[in-house]
Amino acid sequence: MAKNNVIIKNGVRFEVAKYLKKVAPKCTKVVIITDNNVFMLYEADISASLKNAGINVCTFVMEAGEQHKNIQTYEAMINFVADAKLTREDVIIALGGGVVGDLAGFVAATYMRGIKVIQMPTTLLACIDSSIGGKTGFDLPQGKNLIGAFHQPSAILIDLETLKTLPKEEFQNGLGEGIKYAFLIGNEMIELLKEGLEDGNLLDFVTRCVDYKLDIVNKDEKESGLRKLLNLGHTLGHAIEKESNYTIPHGLAVTKGTLCVANASVNYGKLQKQAYLDAIEICKKYDLDYTISYDIKSLIKNIQMDKKMHADGDISFVDIEDLGKCVIRTVSIKELEEYLTK
Amino acid sequence: MAKNNVIIKNGVRFEVAKYLKKVAPKCTKVVIITDNNVFMLYEADISASLKNAGINVCTFVMEAGEQHKNIQTYEAMINFVADAKLTREDVIIALGGGVVGDLAGFVAATYMRGIKVIQMPTTLLACIDSSIGGKTGFDLPQGKNLIGAFHQPSAILIDLETLKTLPKEEFQNGLGEGIKYAFLIGNEMIELLKEGLEDGNLLDFVTRCVDYKLDIVNKDEKESGLRKLLNLGHTLGHAIEKESNYTIPHGLAVTKGTLCVANASVNYGKLQKQAYLDAIEICKKYDLDYTISYDIKSLIKNIQMDKKMHADGDISFVDIEDLGKCVIRTVSIKELEEYLTK
Numbered sequence: 001m002a003k004n005n006v007i008i009k010n011g012v013r014f015e016v017a018k019y020l021k022k023v024a025p026k027c028t029k030v031v032i033i034t035d036n037n038v039f040m041l042y043e044a045d046i047s048a049s050l051k052n053a054g055i056n057v058c059t060f061v062m063e064a065g066e067q068h069k070n071i072q073t074y075e076a077m078i079n080f081v082a083d084a085k086l087t088r089e090d091v092i093i094a095l096g097g098g099v100v101g102d103l104a105g106f107v108a109a110t111y112m113r114g115i116k117v118i119q120m121p122t123t124l125l126a127c128i129d130s131s132i133g134g135k136t137g138f139d140l141p142q143g144k145n146l147i148g149a150f151h152q153p154s155a156i157l158i159d160l161e162t163l164k165t166l167p168k169e170e171f172q173n174g175l176g177e178g179i180k181y182a183f184l185i186g187n188e189m190i191e192l193l194k195e196g197l198e199d200g201n202l203l204d205f206v207t208r209c210v211d212y213k214l215d216i217v218n219k220d221e222k223e224s225g226l227r228k229l230l231n232l233g234h235t236l237g238h239a240i241e242k243e244s245n246y247t248i249p250h251g252l253a254v255t256k257g258t259l260c261v262a263n264a265s266v267n268y269g270k271l272q273k274q275a276y277l278d279a280i281e282i283c284k285k286y287d288l289d290y291t292i293s294y295d296i297k298s299l300i301k302n303i304q305m306d307k308k309m310h311a312d313g314d315i316s317f318v319d320i321e322d323l324g325k326c327v328i329r330t331v332s333i334k335e336l337e338e339y340l341t342k
Numbered sequence: 343m344a345k346n347n348v349i350i351k352n353g354v355r356f357e358v359a360k361y362l363k364k365v366a367p368k369c370t371k372v373v374i375i376t377d378n379n380v381f382m383l384y385e386a387d388i389s390a391s392l393k394n395a396g397i398n399v400c401t402f403v404m405e406a407g408e409q410h411k412n413i414q415t416y417e418a419m420i421n422f423v424a425d426a427k428l429t430r431e432d433v434i435i436a437l438g439g440g441v442v443g444d445l446a447g448f449v450a451a452t453y454m455r456g457i458k459v460i461q462m463p464t465t466l467l468a469c470i471d472s473s474i475g476g477k478t479g480f481d482l483p484q485g486k487n488l489i490g491a492f493h494q495p496s497a498i499l500i501d502l503e504t505l506k507t508l509p510k511e512e513f514q515n516g517l518g519e520g521i522k523y524a525f526l527i528g529n530e531m532i533e534l535l536k537e538g539l540e541d542g543n544l545l546d547f548v549t550r551c552v553d554y555k556l557d558i559v560n561k562d563e564k565e566s567g568l569r570k571l572l573n574l575g576h577t578l579g580h581a582i583e584k585e586s587n588y589t590i591p592h593g594l595a596v597t598k599g600t601l602c603v604a605n606a607s608v609n610y611g612k613l614q615k616q617a618y619l620d621a622i623e624i625c626k627k628y629d630l631d632y633t634i635s636y637d638i639k640s641l642i643k644n645i646q647m648d649k650k651m652h653a654d655g656d657i658s659f660v661d662i663e664d665l666g667k668c669v670i671r672t673v674s675i676k677e678l679e680e681y682l683t684k
Binding site: 071082083109110111112113114135137140141142143146149150222 | 413417420421424425451452453454455456477479482483484485488489490491492564
């Protein structure tokens with residue numbers, strides 16, 4: 001998607017109608033999909049902006065939480081959208097974190113074989129990661145995100161003010177993916193994180209992450225190659241989430257996974273130890289628990305069900321060669337286990 | 343999709359492994375999705391072909407019937423696929439009619455954000471229409487095909503022998519769409535249908551329909567323009583299906599819809615009356631009931647929920663200008679009603 005359809009700006013939630021008209025001029029009805037936490041905080045601002053512009057608004061409120069990212073919630077949402085009689089010209093707005101964005105995006109992807117969606121991420125994690133790139137879907141009991149589709153948003157509206165009301169754990173969760181970006185992008189990100197994410201730094205940090213991810217997604221939307229880089233820390237991260245029965249949030253699991261890979265890279269004489277120590281320092285500064293309390297062998301078993309597995313049993317795995325230089329490797333489960341446990 | 347990935351051939355069901363290897367060389371596991379009728383007749387031939395080539399096969403059997411084209415069946419199917427641990431390199435084979443093809447196609451579209459599907463249509467309707475073009479999905483109580491995605495099959499294998507076991511009504515159902523193609527393609531199709539669809543003629547008839555549809559779909563996959571032509575007879579047809587509570591099969595409903603449009607076209611001095619009379623003769627020859635026993639106003643009401651409706655209340659409607667010459671028109675509900683009831 002075009003960069004000028006991503007707006008990162010304080011108070012953009014009061015101008016939703018303006019950006020909606022730009023990307024969906026024929027839209028007359030909007031379904032806002034959100035969760036009960038975000039609904040109380042911001043839904044009124046957005047629906048007011050739309051109603052003032054003469055657009056009909058219906059709002060679906062789901063219960064917050066990853067455990068609701070399932071087929072029951074999807075079914076309730078898409079029935080709501082059908083009852084609201086949305087047409088192909090109309091728009092769904094996903095207002096919330098990753099769970100809301102993934103589900104609402106998939107509803108938009110599959111209602112009438114695809115209608116427009118505008119992502120309005122309200123968590124740091126969703127701002128820098130899940131709202132960008134068009135991955136949508138939900139979980140099955142057999143694994144995370146096993147059902148899904150690629151469906152690019154027509155616009156992404158990021159209101160940094162909404163991050164001010166985030167609970168501490170949610171901000172930490174976003175920082176978890178932030179540490180992944182630091183290893184992907186390089187030293188300037190480490191410096192930003194060490195300095196602290198107040199005001200201007202937060203805008204800078206979010207913008208760098210968004211730009212980096214958009215560049216990659218625009219080159220490889222369907223993750224046939226390059227885009228796999230964004231899975232740094234995710235192979236192990238997903239397994240950690242599952243092993244914890246999803247009590248460890250996604251971003252934090254990715255930090256754990258990323259630092260485990262960084263540690264292995266240092267052990268193999270690739271990554272400079274200082275970068276690893278900087279990352280640890282950042283984790284401590286923001287009170288992120290980067291340790292892994294699970295047996296690596298049981299995590300590896302979990303990885304075998306991971307969707308990145310090839311038919312021949314090998315998996316795609318993102319390795320750190322140096323700060324700002326990551327590579328995609330295809331390895332067997334055994335090789336991965338050896339690499340991570342040296 | 344490329345024409346050389348569509349195989350129309352007697353006995354192709356015994357050679358499935360050969361064509362599968364061509365389009366999915368890394369595939370080691372296949373889930374065949376079929377219904378209880380087709381399972382008894384042909385599943386063994388296909389799974390034998392695959393097993394002999396060293397491919398693992400699991401088969402999901404759904405209960406036959408449009409009433410099962412719903413989210414419950416979808417959920418059961420995709421859970422089955424996840425339990426079978428299919429990877430991104432593996433393949434789903436849709437063996438059956440339109441219901442199986444649409445559901446299995448949507449499972450393939452949404453499992454891990456999309457894996458390969460091979461369509462093996464076993465009804466005339468699926469052979470000439472629903473297996474081609476990548477439309478997948480299922481029904482909601484609010485309307486037919488309200489949930490769906492575009493997902494092109496990697497191959498379409500049409501075994502004309504499987505049409506020999508079709509119940510008469512199923513063959514008639516396919517012919518219903520065949521009459522639509524006759525108006526789209528032109529006089530040579532009318533001649534074929536008048537002559538009869540024995541042996542060589544059946545191959546000729548199916549091949550012409552497939553070629554015509556593939557050409558259009560390859561030019562306009564997502565139905566933003568040209569592809570809408572294929573909806574000739576469908577605006578009314580869908581409403582007839584719904585009004586009959588789906589007791590009137592799809593193809594027959596399309597014939598009724600098409601002939602209603604043809605009649606209007608004759609009334610407005612566009613289509614030659616002879617073409618309309620030929621179509622009636624064909625309906626009689628094959629014992630197709632082309633009459634409409636519902637009130638047109640109540641059908642029009644049903645159309646308002648149809649997915650082809652624009653946000654401003656207008657709908658896309660395919661009109662017949664002459665035999666082999668159809669056009670897409672955008673009309674209001676009122677204009678449509680007037681046109682069809684002159």
